[in-house]
Amino acid sequence: MTAEERPDEADQDRADRADRGEAGQDGADRGPLSIFDRDDEQDPSGEHEDEDEADAAPRRRRGRRLLLWTLAVLLVLFGGGFGALVWTAEHYASSVERIPNAFPTVPASAQPTAVPHSGQTFLLVGLDARADRATTGQDAKAPAWQVGAQRSDTMMLMHISADRKSVSVVSIPRDTWVPVPGHGKAKINAAYSWGGPALMVQTVQDLTHIRIDHLAVIDWNGFRALTDAVGGVDITVPRTIEAKGDAREWTAGTHHMDGAEALLYVRERHGLPNGDLDRTKRQQNFLRALMLRTMNSGTLSSPAKLTGLLGTVGDVVSVDDRLSNSDLYDLAWSLRAVRPDGVHFMNAPFGGFDTVDGQSVVLMDDGAAGVLWDAIRTDRMDDYLAQHRTSADTLGDNVS
Template identity: 30%
Template sequence: MSDHLPPRSPRPGGPRRPAGHRARAGGSARPVPGASPGRPTGAAGPAPTRPLPVSEQRPVARGQNAGYGADDGYGGYGGGWGPGGPAGPPPDPGRRPRRRSRIPRPVRLGATLLVLVLVIVVGWGAGLVLWADSRIEHVDALSEAENTPGTTYLIAGSDRRGGDSVGDDGTEGARTDTIMLLHKAPGGNSYMVSLPRDTLVDIPGYGGYKLNAAYSFGGAPLLVETVEDFTGLAVDHYVEIGFDGVSGMVDAVGHVNLCIDQDVDDEKSGLSMTEGCHDVGGEQALAFVRARYFDPTADIGRQQRQQQFIESLMERVTSPSVLLNPVRHVKLAGAGSDSLVTSEGTGIIDVTRMALTARSAMGNGTMTMPVEDPEFQTENSGVAILTDDQDIADFFGSIEDGSADPASGDEG
């Protein structure tokens, strides 16, 4: 052994370093026991080192690159969890990376807004229909007659609501001054026929009377049955418009366009119009359907004006300015439901379909049924309108199957 002491550590008071030690001066390395110089060769040394067990490699999420230098989607580069890898915990193997949508963001926003608008519109319409249906008065008007092809509406204009006009001519009870038959044939053709209230018909259980007497005798059910027997068409929907509610309905849709062939200033009805066509509000429209004393034709002229009003009202209701205006929807649903009486099962949707069918029929013109004698003298009902049974059967038969031609001369 050498007589020289190992050099001291540069640190004051530090241990001496053995000769041949290569550790950096001041470092924390210490000599391994049994490995110092001068140990006999073959002496027992330290136990051989054992290799560390290889840990099972964590699976790499699908779509990720485990190699270095690739974007692993977790905020850095390097897919391995070693030098250069992310500092956070390893990703969940079952989690898929978020994929960007190929649909542009403005398109997605537009589609979302469109769906929202549709939901609001559908909800608004459904709520309005339920509310309006709950306000309509229904009557058990339909008979048990066998169905006929197509869809048939019986429209009656009545002064039953309010009662202000019931006694203006001495007639007691409710009356129907206006009776119209609207039919949509299976082929799609639509027809509107005016049934004069003075038409001589056979009323079941009563015999020969004017048509409007059926309503006075038995209300809507008897009127429906009488019309079915007379025309041969089964009525699917009965709709009665109360003329005392005319003002509210017209104001709800804004106005209706009415025409008159003379200047009128009638104090009893309040009608004040000059010759020609005018957009009028509710007050003048009500006076228009009630006025009769200024007209030498009396009830006949009033009936024609009431028919004109119903046609104009239906045309206005189905116009875009009303159909596309939610405020008018509410007003019309309220005023209309207060003025309508319909058969059981006939709701506001059926009334809307009726209006659309009427508008289509009015494009061809209101048809007039054939008359044999317009001034037939009866025993109990005064002067009435007499018809021929075969002519009536042929006329309404052509309407039923859709073969009637309004341009053939039977047009009103």
């Protein structure tokens, strides 16, 4: 190469830096790109602490891949013109089954008033199995509900803050004794069996005075598939739990669980000291482990893993028919800044056990629960958690 053909060394250096994602405005260095980096955590001066270049380069590459694949799946829908990618994103969103008539038809005056600018609240319902899967033996997705076919195994309220920086997940134990509209008092999981999603939503709204924005239904077999799609999860059992009846023994230590073992973990309750309460904490602990595995295993930055995960979600999750494909894209993109420590799990405040008509039931502490429901309704969960972070109802690190 002649001297005339040789590029200016300063220009070449700037080009190399741009390729690595380091060049920002006015040549200021930027840190590695990541959809989980929040603006308020970056140094406003543009200066960063020195770090070993060998460690920094892989982080930059991982950050770029994570950003690019997230943009490919989500952002492309807003710009259009990328036919194959648009089709792929639309395909996966459309594969999520919609549930018709998922909300109560009672007058608006009889339902909680929606509070503007207070985030969104989802009701998450987990089932032992979909209505006809056990009887037909078919792999096709079965209807989410048939009259009397099954009771909801798990109920969780998931509140997403208006600023999209935090998520709060509150479990309501399935044996909680509550009024079910039109049926008197019963265990809360009976509502799904008697009236499907609409009665379940109405029962939870009447209990909490929180307006439910959307509903998602999944059976635990679906969680098994999701676990396998990310390569299993790591769950630590703090102390050995002896076998009891049909319940297996769980030895103390960290277990790498595939879908089948994780399903045993979340469904078991007879060997646990606090029965259904410990079971809900196990379910939350599993969801936390699944979330961490998804974020940390390279799933979001690997085309093959991401495709497999999206395909599995479409196969096992159903949502209400008010949640359009564009709503799903918007929701996923808006949550890009949420970090694992911004997701909080807890049980509805516990008021004790009781026996009613020969049934073992869970009682809610209505006074304490009222404070929690009000915090969700008015989007003040950060304040609530600051005051109740050490509560026994909040999920800790040591889960039986």
